[in-house]
Amino acid sequence: MDAAEVEFLAEKELVTIIPNFSLDKIYLIGGDLGPFNPGLPVDVPLWLAVNLKQRQKCRLVPPAWMDVEKLENIRDHERKEETFTPMPSPYYMELTKLLLNHASDNIPKADEIRTLVKDVWDTRIAKLRVSADRFVRDQEAHAELDNLTLMEINTSGAFLTQALNHMYKLRTNLQPSPSSQSQDF
Amino acid sequence: MFVSDFRKEFYEVVQSQRVLLFVAWDVDALCACKILQALFQCDHVQYTLIPVSGWQELETAFLEHKEQIKLLIKQDDDLEVPAYDDIFRDEQEDEAHSGNESDNGSEPSEKRTRLEEEIVEQTMKRRQRREWEARRRDILFDYEQYEYHGTSSAMVMFDLAWMMSKDLNDMLWWAIVGLTDQWVQDKITQMKYVTDIGVLQRHASRHNHRNEDEENALSVDCTRISFEYDLRLALYQHWSLHDSLCNTCYTAARFKLWSVHGQKRLQEFLADMGLPLKQVKQKFQSMDISLKENLREMIEESANKFGMKDMRVQTFSIHFGFKHKFLASDVVFATMSLMESPEKDGSGTDNFIQALDSLSRSNLDKLYHGLELAKKQLRATQQTIASCLCTNLVISQGPFLYCSLMEGTPDVVLFSKPASLSLLSRHLLKSFVCSTKNRRCKLLPLVMAAPLSMEQGTVTMVGIPPETDGSDRKNFFGRAFEKAAEGTNSRTLHNHFDLSVIELKAEDRSKFLDALVSLLS
Numbered sequence: 001m002d003a004a005e006v007e008f009l010a011e012k013e014l015v016t017i018i019p020n021f022s023l024d025k026i027y028l029i030g031g032d033l034g035p036f037n038p039g040l041p042v043d044v045p046l047w048l049a050v051n052l053k054q055r056q057k058c059r060l061v062p063p064a065w066m067d068v069e070k071l072e073n074i075r076d077h078e079r080k081e082e083t084f085t086p087m088p089s090p091y092y093m094e095l096t097k098l099l100l101n102h103a104s105d106n107i108p109k110a111d112e113i114r115t116l117v118k119d120v121w122d123t124r125i126a127k128l129r130v131s132a133d134r135f136v137r138d139q140e141a142h143a144e145l146d147n148l149t150l151m152e153i154n155t156s157g158a159f160l161t162q163a164l165n166h167m168y169k170l171r172t173n174l175q176p177s178p179s180s181q182s183q184d185f
Numbered sequence: 186m187f188v189s190d191f192r193k194e195f196y197e198v199v200q201s202q203r204v205l206l207f208v209a210w211d212v213d214a215l216c217a218c219k220i221l222q223a224l225f226q227c228d229h230v231q232y233t234l235i236p237v238s239g240w241q242e243l244e245t246a247f248l249e250h251k252e253q254i255k256l257l258i259k260q261d262d263d264l265e266v267p268a269y270d271d272i273f274r275d276e277q278e279d280e281a282h283s284g285n286e287s288d289n290g291s292e293p294s295e296k297r298t299r300l301e302e303e304i305v306e307q308t309m310k311r312r313q314r315r316e317w318e319a320r321r322r323d324i325l326f327d328y329e330q331y332e333y334h335g336t337s338s339a340m341v342m343f344d345l346a347w348m349m350s351k352d353l354n355d356m357l358w359w360a361i362v363g364l365t366d367q368w369v370q371d372k373i374t375q376m377k378y379v380t381d382i383g384v385l386q387r388h389a390s391r392h393n394h395r396n397e398d399e400e401n402a403l404s405v406d407c408t409r410i411s412f413e414y415d416l417r418l419a420l421y422q423h424w425s426l427h428d429s430l431c432n433t434c435y436t437a438a439r440f441k442l443w444s445v446h447g448q449k450r451l452q453e454f455l456a457d458m459g460l461p462l463k464q465v466k467q468k469f470q471s472m473d474i475s476l477k478e479n480l481r482e483m484i485e486e487s488a489n490k491f492g493m494k495d496m497r498v499q500t501f502s503i504h505f506g507f508k509h510k511f512l513a514s515d516v517v518f519a520t521m522s523l524m525e526s527p528e529k530d531g532s533g534t535d536n537f538i539q540a541l542d543s544l545s546r547s548n549l550d551k552l553y554h555g556l557e558l559a560k561k562q563l564r565a566t567q568q569t570i571a572s573c574l575c576t577n578l579v580i581s582q583g584p585f586l587y588c589s590l591m592e593g594t595p596d597v598v599l600f601s602k603p604a605s606l607s608l609l610s611r612h613l614l615k616s617f618v619c620s621t622k623n624r625r626c627k628l629l630p631l632v633m634a635a636p637l638s639m640e641q642g643t644v645t646m647v648g649i650p651p652e653t654d655g656s657d658r659k660n661f662f663g664r665a666f667e668k669a670a671e672g673t674n675s676r677t678l679h680n681h682f683d684l685s686v687i688e689l690k691a692e693d694r695s696k697f698l699d700a701l702v703s704l705l706s
Contacts, residue, residue, distance in 0.1 A: 020350075055227045056351050100404070110404035 010094035011047040216339035216363035239680030339363025365513035434612040443571035519555030565596035584705035669700040
């Protein structure tokens, strides 16, 4: 999968906005989006929130977990544990990136949040690399990856499976079959 | 177009239609265009953008799209409009006046016969009509005689955005750049500039007050605009202090840097402040921090001693990210150089689009490129001025001063565009006023000519009003050029929106100048 596709899937997540216009309920294929009244918070998918923000029609409210102390706790917890800890949202990386790019003026202490989320991401990717390395070296048959988000799986998933395929082919060709001929110059 | 409620009568009409936007080749027009583009993007209004450099292009583009045009909007520096009533009130007044007259006339009319009454009334009416027309012609002549600039159109657009509550920090910055462009090109009086700065300062503090609050400070990436009482030196933060002092018109003229004596005075000035020459010639960013700390106050004090009272000027600066900080005048110079750079690639609109792009935050490389071009332009301007003054190329023709750039002068190709040539002429006049001892010459206006195109043998000519402290920046050369051209049948092209810049065939130059001399004396 492309990273862009994963981001596209992440845009379905609901976030809270405070619109400055009024509109009746709209009925979309994915569901209803409830009436918009200026000043009253309403939950909408991320793609609509970003679009409205770009057109200056709303103010974004950061999700509850996007707070400096909570993220510090998550980061410390992640660093202590050997396995992966559960994340506040299955799309935490994409949400952070989109919200901080388009609405950093609505999010307090945006710089520190960006640093903290990056720290958490780095820790988890490092654990993933270590685990993949051990997997290959010990020639394990299966691994347990709880609490991984789609974006993290996507960074190494495609490469890992293709590399394992190649290694399998190389390994099976180590024992030459009786019918194969070697080349003569 | 006269409208009383900008939002209702203009924007809401336009919002539901497809818009054709003609934009003049001017930094102020570019900024207004950017603000309008941002508003259109918010409301999903389709628009087409056509840059026009003069009346002829405006006409051809208009004729091309004639079938689809219902309402015409043009972005330009507003020429000051006298009170709407001045021109049209006369009609009502006259009607009321004639009403009164006929009343007064009816009292003694008991002695006259009815027929006489009617004849008298008719002649009175005809006389009043002629008087009214004469008065109207006078007012229109006064209106068209002088050319001057009103409020910056970028500020007008920003007001529209503010009325619709869609104003952002970015739009405020464009309004600031538009206003600063008017000040850099000496198009408005100092009074008006200070008033407008006050207006913009209120907006700036409204948008940027969160920067002081440590608790909820904004991300470093957000644009921050701050009010500064900063030095008048052009591009000094992106150049070395020494280069900036040499190439800013204000300091170069006051120090008389084209003479050896002037260079010595500059050294004295720097020594007076205790700035070592080696430091001052380095890039400003790399200067010692201890020297940069009180730089503004030190320079202002020393400048006062050397006779330069207005070293500091009220302006704004923007910064975002950790690295990028710009003063409004820096952006003005950069955009102007991009727009008028002599590199011709493809159609003439490439430069326009580049300059337009450099105003948005995501195209900082274009802005930096523009800054480099601006440095070249400023250096070329100062060198040309120095050579003109040293070789006495500025001659007095009687009612005005005249200077002509020869074909082989270095960098003369930079000065064929109207804004660059106007800037050069203004700086030349200021430097000349500082250098000459002749009292009468100090009060004369200047006419400047520069070669435009070798093949067609044309020159660009620009007229600058005399340099006085309290001048109201009204320029009468537009009409004067027109009359002189009519009188001598010279082949001229009054194409630019700024009527004091014309193109003229080189052979007709001398008779044109003679006609101008006789007209103005």
